[in-house]
Amino acid sequence: MLELRQIDLLSGLSQPTLSQLEQAVILRAFAPEEIIQIGSDPCDRVCFIAEGEVGIFRLSSDGREQVLVRLREGQGFNTVPPLQPDSLNQASARTYTNTHLYVLSKADYLHFLKTFPDFSFAILQDFAGRLSHLTNLVENLSLHSVRGRLARFLLEQADNDQLTRRWTQDEIAAHLGTVRDMVGRALREFMDAGYISKDRNQLILLDREGLVFESES
Amino acid sequence: MLKQWILPEIDPNLCTACGQCAVGCPENALDMTAVGPQFTRPQNCTFCTQCESLCPEGAIRCELEIVWNQNSR
Numbered sequence: 001m002l003e004l005r006q007i008d009l010l011s012g013l014s015q016p017t018l019s020q021l022e023q024a025v026i027l028r029a030f031a032p033e034e035i036i037q038i039g040s041d042p043c044d045r046v047c048f049i050a051e052g053e054v055g056i057f058r059l060s061s062d063g064r065e066q067v068l069v070r071l072r073e074g075q076g077f078n079t080v081p082p083l084q085p086d087s088l089n090q091a092s093a094r095t096y097t098n099t100h101l102y103v104l105s106k107a108d109y110l111h112f113l114k115t116f117p118d119f120s121f122a123i124l125q126d127f128a129g130r131l132s133h134l135t136n137l138v139e140n141l142s143l144h145s146v147r148g149r150l151a152r153f154l155l156e157q158a159d160n161d162q163l164t165r166r167w168t169q170d171e172i173a174a175h176l177g178t179v180r181d182m183v184g185r186a187l188r189e190f191m192d193a194g195y196i197s198k199d200r201n202q203l204i205l206l207d208r209e210g211l212v213f214e215s216e217s
Numbered sequence: 218m219l220k221q222w223i224l225p226e227i228d229p230n231l232c233t234a235c236g237q238c239a240v241g242c243p244e245n246a247l248d249m250t251a252v253g254p255q256f257t258r259p260q261n262c263t264f265c266t267q268c269e270s271l272c273p274e275g276a277i278r279c280e281l282e283i284v285w286n287q288n289s290r
Binding site for chain 1: 223263264266269270275278279280281282283284285286289
């Protein structure tokens with residue numbers, strides 16, 4: 001389990017700020033598949049993942065899940081809502097595994113932002129990263145087909161050693177904003193085209209050029 | 218060898234023992250037993266993910282690992 005100073009967002013903080021923060025946070029344990037928060041509920045805390053994985057998602061009116069991002073240990077969430085006038089959770093959050101979170105109350109978060117400049121700067125840097133991620137997500141959803149999004153997703157997953165590599169087809173569908181059948185169909189089409197193959201529980205990427213071409217569709 | 222025996226995971230807390238996975242398995246790898254569905258013929262399982270799609274309770278997980286072919290990367 002990560003110590004507070006090992007959280008990505010907080011790793012550059014000065015020792016005095018970290019010491020104050022260590023006294024303010026509470027460590028909470030969550031079981032796998034446990035709902036941490038519901039979107040649109042009042043946001044009363046900021047969370048940093050000490051251990052485990054958390055999915056941040058929204059539900060469409062017909063109940064379809066759109067995973068905005070899948071966070072792993074060292075990352076945090078809910079840094080934005082406490083700064084908004086209505087202070088509502090922007091999305092729901094659920095654990096994928098046994099998870100431990102460092103929880104900072106909204107009141108303490110606002111106090112740290114006003115009092116510790118290094119904390120404020122770290123949060124601003126985090127906002128810049130989130131803005132970039134959401135811009136890419138919007139582009140992906142609005143400009144690319146399911147085949148294109150899937151090809152991009154497969155390349156992203158296989159190229160990045162830091163990302164979690166094991167996904168169910170339902171999770172892939174939720175991540176891409178589509179349904180399982182569409183993912184299954186696109187995977188079969190990629191197999192027929194020779195871009196990928198399947199060996200039991202492994203999806204093996206074979207043709208980078210082909211997948212890059214598909215990712216532009 | 219170990220990879221040959223990776224099987225779909227069944228969550229006993231979610232499983233209602235409806236039997237749809239055992240009936241629908243195209244390779245006949247699953248049987249319904251007194252304690253619910255079991256992979257009685259694990260060597261038959263091709264990880265086709267049909268059981269996962271059939272399960273009405275979301276109790277079966279077929280996790281796929283996305284990797285590069287060593288010669289393609």
